[in-house]
Amino acid sequence: xxxxxxxxxxxxxxxxxxxxxxxKQEYNSVxxxxxxxxxxxxxxxxxxxxxxxxxVWRVNVCKHCDDPPCAQACPVEAITKREDGIVILDYDKCxxxxxxxxxxxxxxxxxxxxxxxxxxxxxxxHRVDKGLYPACADNICLxxxxxxxxxxxxxxxxxxxxxxxxxxxxxLPKVITIxxx
Amino acid sequence: MPEFRHSNIxxxxxxxxxxxxxxxxxxxxxxxxxVIVYVKDxxxxxxxxxxxxxxxxxxxxxxxxxxxxxxxxxxxxxxxVKRIGPKASGKWERISWDEALDTIAERILTYKEKxxxxxxxxxxxxxxxxxxxxYRIANVLGSPNVITAGHFCYGPRICTSxxxxxxxxxxxxENFPKCIIMWGNNVTISNPDEYKGEPFSxxxxxxxxxxxxxPRLTRPAARANVWLQLRPGTDAxxxxxxxxxxxxxxxxxxxxxxxxxxxxxxxVQRVNEYPLERVQEITWVPKEKIREAxxxxxxxxxxxxxxxxxxxxxxxxxxxDRLLMFLMGITGxxxxxxxxxxxxxxxxxxxxxxxxxxxxPKDQFAKRLGGERFRLASRFAILQPxxxxxxxxxxxxxxxxxxxxxxxxxxxxxANAKEVYRALEKVDFMAVADFFLTPTAELADIVLPAATWxxxxxxxxxxxxxGYILPRRKVIQVGECRSxxxxxxxxxxxxxxxxxxWNNFEEALDYILHPMNTTWKDFKKMNYIxxxxxxxxxxxxxxxxxxxxxxxxxxxxxxxxxxxLPQHREPSESPVSTPELYKEYPxxxxxxxxxxxxxxxxxxxIGRLRELHRDPIVEIHPDAAxxxxxxxxxxxxxxxxxxxxxxRVRLSLGRDPRIVAAQHGWWFPEKKDPGHGWHESNINILTxxxxxxxxxxxGASNIRTLLCRIYPxxxxxxxxxx
Numbered sequence: 070x071x072x073x074x075x076x077x078x079x080x081x082x083x084x085x086x087x088x089x090x091x092x093k094q095e096y097n098s099v100x101x102x103x104x105x106x107x108x109x110x111x112x113x114x115x116x117x118x119x120x121x122x123x124x125v126w127r128v129n130v131c132k133h134c135d136d137p138p139c140a141q142a143c144p145v146e147a148i149t150k151r152e153d154g155i156v157i158l159d160y161d162k163c164x165x166x167x168x169x170x171x172x173x174x175x176x177x178x179x180x181x182x183x184x185x186x187x188x189x190x191x192x193x194x195h196r197v198d199k200g201l202y203p204a205c206a207d208n209i210c211l212x213x214x215x216x217x218x219x220x221x222x223x224x225x226x227x228x229x230x231x232x233x234x235x236x237x238x239x240x241l242p243k244v245i246t247i248x249x250x
Numbered sequence: 251m252p253e254f255r256h257s258n259i260x261x262x263x264x265x266x267x268x269x270x271x272x273x274x275x276x277x278x279x280x281x282x283x284x285v286i287v288y289v290k291d292x293x294x295x296x297x298x299x300x301x302x303x304x305x306x307x308x309x310x311x312x313x314x315x316x317x318x319x320x321x322x323x324x325x326x327x328x329x330x331v332k333r334i335g336p337k338a339s340g341k342w343e344r345i346s347w348d349e350a351l352d353t354i355a356e357r358i359l360t361y362k363e364k365x366x367x368x369x370x371x372x373x374x375x376x377x378x379x380x381x382x383x384x385y386r387i388a389n390v391l392g393s394p395n396v397i398t399a400g401h402f403c404y405g406p407r408i409c410t411s412x413x414x415x416x417x418x419x420x421x422x423x424e425n426f427p428k429c430i431i432m433w434g435n436n437v438t439i440s441n442p443d444e445y446k447g448e449p450f451s452x453x454x455x456x457x458x459x460x461x462x463x464x465p466r467l468t469r470p471a472a473r474a475n476v477w478l479q480l481r482p483g484t485d486a487x488x489x490x491x492x493x494x495x496x497x498x499x500x501x502x503x504x505x506x507x508x509x510x511x512x513x514x515x516x517x518v519q520r521v522n523e524y525p526l527e528r529v530q531e532i533t534w535v536p537k538e539k540i541r542e543a544x545x546x547x548x549x550x551x552x553x554x555x556x557x558x559x560x561x562x563x564x565x566x567x568x569x570x571d572r573l574l575m576f577l578m579g580i581t582g583x584x585x586x587x588x589x590x591x592x593x594x595x596x597x598x599x600x601x602x603x604x605x606x607x608x609x610x611p612k613d614q615f616a617k618r619l620g621g622e623r624f625r626l627a628s629r630f631a632i633l634q635p636x637x638x639x640x641x642x643x644x645x646x647x648x649x650x651x652x653x654x655x656x657x658x659x660x661x662x663x664x665a666n667a668k669e670v671y672r673a674l675e676k677v678d679f680m681a682v683a684d685f686f687l688t689p690t691a692e693l694a695d696i697v698l699p700a701a702t703w704x705x706x707x708x709x710x711x712x713x714x715x716x717g718y719i720l721p722r723r724k725v726i727q728v729g730e731c732r733s734x735x736x737x738x739x740x741x742x743x744x745x746x747x748x749x750x751x752w753n754n755f756e757e758a759l760d761y762i763l764h765p766m767n768t769t770w771k772d773f774k775k776m777n778y779i780x781x782x783x784x785x786x787x788x789x790x791x792x793x794x795x796x797x798x799x800x801x802x803x804x805x806x807x808x809x810x811x812x813x814x815l816p817q818h819r820e821p822s823e824s825p826v827s828t829p830e831l832y833k834e835y836p837x838x839x840x841x842x843x844x845x846x847x848x849x850x851x852x853x854x855x856i857g858r859l860r861e862l863h864r865d866p867i868v869e870i871h872p873d874a875a876x877x878x879x880x881x882x883x884x885x886x887x888x889x890x891x892x893x894x895x896x897x898r899v900r901l902s903l904g905r906d907p908r909i910v911a912a913q914h915g916w917w918f919p920e921k922k923d924p925g926h927g928w929h930e931s932n933i934n935i936l937t938x939x940x941x942x943x944x945x946x947x948x949g950a951s952n953i954r955t956l957l958c959r960i961y962p963x964x965x966x967x968x969x970x971x972x
Contacts, residue, residue, distance in 0.1 A: 084469055
């Protein structure tokens with residue numbers, strides 16, 4: 070079984086926010102002003118980081134953890150991790166208790182006031198299962214910093230890019246393994 | 251499990267059950283990006299980037315992705331209307347296209363007869379690639395007056411590059427520059443003509459060194475090897491300082507300078523008037539950093555400068571552009587692979603020919619408003635807008651009676667907005683073509699419903715200098731909307747210009763393409779056509795300038811009576827030029843930093859884009875905020891000598907505490923009164939449009955740098971601190 074991970078190299082992100090709108094396009098009708106969006110880009114800084122005035126963009130989205138704490142927190146087993154790595158929230162099972170929200174270290178789960186369930190990225194599994202890239206990862210990103218696929222291969226690609234940049238890119242993607250005792 | 255492939259059209263069609271797809275060419279901003287438009291039940295169902303596009307390589311921005319929300323917006327104007335109440339009363343009545351165009355035609359002919367064709371002024375904003383048709387109708391009519399953003403946006407790059415090296419030098423990202431200066435620009439979230447963020451980003455990923463010139467800490471500035479955090483409005487001094495280093499350390503390309511430049515000696519003399527001590531004092535940039543940047547740029551080959559509009563919306567507009575070209579030139583990067591290329595466009599009818607500039611009679615050319623004052627701009631058919639407002643308000647040197655504004659919202663985008671508003675209130679007759687009833691359109695007599703890029707056929711980018719033309723293919727029809735090209739072709743027939751126009755606009759597209767023996771029907775089957783790719787063309791024929799050289803000393807400007815060499819001029823309001831005023835208005839206000847999703851005044855009604863930026867934001871340093879009693883998220887008043895506006899505070903360490911940075915382009919489509927909040931947060935309420943503050947050659951308004959106060963909104967009025 071091949072592994073499906075989404076990894077965003079935040080060092081390379083320019084904050085163009087196209088991924089947010091691509092996500093919106095995938096999940097909402099054209100006339101919906103507001104609506105569903107599973108990822109958000111936000112400015113971290115400008116602030117002092119390691120003694121230097123710095124500024125990076127961060128992307129909040131479900132990282133599909135190896136050992137997802139949200140799944141452990143869910144009392145109704147609405148969140149499960151598939152064999153290919155995708156962490157799926159089953160909206161029919163969710164009872165809206167929101168226990169998972171505080172457990173997520175990436176602030177990637179939100180509460181939908183209208184539907185009274187939590188909401189998070191299911192990695193466009195309806196697309197992935199048909200051999201299509203997730204909407205945000207389908208080559209829209211001008212920085213080419215949204216990677217989808219096997220995590221080991223992605224890590225290799227990012228290391229190669231870092232080398233080509235002349236070592237730039239100390240901000241490595243966040244580790245996606247979360248283990249709890 | 252099937253193999254994953256990006257932009258997998260066949261599978262998208264299969265999985266989503268789309269009926270068809272159309273490859274086209276986006277025009278939510280400056281064009282360039284190839285797109286795939288998926289269609290279901292006759293409607294746009296999804297928009298994606300086209301990986302076959304040679305410019306954006308399948309990546310797409312927020313605006314392009316949200317285009318369908320524009321096309322199908324509930325507030326969109328989908329039929330012509332005429333105003334039935336006073337101006338800005340919001341009272342409109344639906345009329346037919348025939349009635350609309352006949353009324354406009356009748357007015358044009360009446361004013362032409364009574365006041366001369368120069369009393370009819372056409373105009374466009376950043377455009378829907380309508381510039382060629384608009385100039386054509388004006389020139390054939392005999393009106394020398396087309397009001398555009400050209401005096402301070404892109405026009406200066408065209409004018410100054412033509413007189414310096416023949417054409418606009420474009421960064422050759424295809425051959426990966428090894429050093430890039432990003433000067434007053436952030437191509438990753440904006441799209442200056444010819445440029446997309448993707449190739450820039452890829453060049454950095456290939457190891458290019460980066461120098462960023464910006465008063466604000468953008469993400470590129472944070473990633474840069476050298477960030478030159480200059481005092482706003484001092485770009486020319488900074489460039490002269492860098493040139494000083496390159497000249498005196500002999501880091502220039504000796505062969506290029508000796509064989510291919512004109513005016514080296516006087517240029518060196520001028521450069522020597524800007525030693526680094528002086529430049530540091532003017533720009534606030536430490537001289538060591540200026541030296542470091544100059545050395546890095548001059549000794550890394552190939553190198554390029556990613557430029558944009560910020561340096562043009564200043565008093566020093568033309569000289570800023572020229573100085574950046576001098577940096578490209580004397581380092582040997584002009585027309586070099588990976589440097590800055592003088593591209594050849596495909597062999598089509600160019601925008602100047604199509605615009606029929608040759609048909610404007612000489613005596614009418616001489617009547618161009620402001621033509622005697624802004625002589626470089628006037629040579630290239632560009633106007634200073636204040637000259638039009640003055641002609642309306644004071645009828646000097648002659649009255650302007652009619653405006654026809656197409657995709658333009660000058661009430662928000664032009665300097666000294668209150669004066670613009672007064673002029674539009676007074677003008678005898680105004681027609682507007684746009685997507686929505688904007689604050690400008692609310693002052694019109696007739697408003698025509700314009701088509702978006704999804705609703706037209708066109709030879710995309712045929713006026714650009716990146717060397718490509720790309721077909722824009724009509725996908726849908728919305729209401730009675732018509733493209734600017736079609737409506738003007740129709741109008742032209744109604745004012746007796748039929749012999750210079752076409753039966754339908756497809757024939758005009760054939761006309762554009764005919765030098766290549768191609769028709770629109772053939773072209774629309776292609777992805778793109780590219781002009782001949784060739785480097786170092788000047789080594790054979792020289793540059794297309796009067797001296798056939800790269801003109802460091804401009805013989806054209808000299809003839810026009812301007813300083814042939816570039817210089818630093820202080821902004822009309824600054825701590826240096828107006829120290830007394832600075833005591834009363836103790837912050838330097840900079841405006842216009844780009845927000846992804848917006849295109850000047852556009853897209854604030856597009857849900858997916860407005861969601862990214864709810865409110866107009868002014869950035870202020872925490873130290874300055876503490877001094878003024880301002881907190882994060884507060885609504886504050888920003889005040890200049892010309893007025894006040896309100897924006898919302900974001901505290902940010904990313905600029906000098908003496909600088910405040912406000913957003914531009916704001917109005918509030920959600921406010922249903924006819925003003926739509928045009929004056930509330932519109933930064934151009936504060937900007938200056940005095941002709942004395944403009945660039946002397948281009949007439950560029952200085953909207954980027956002025957002096958302001960800033961204080962909490964809840965304070966009734968500004969209390970002078972003793």
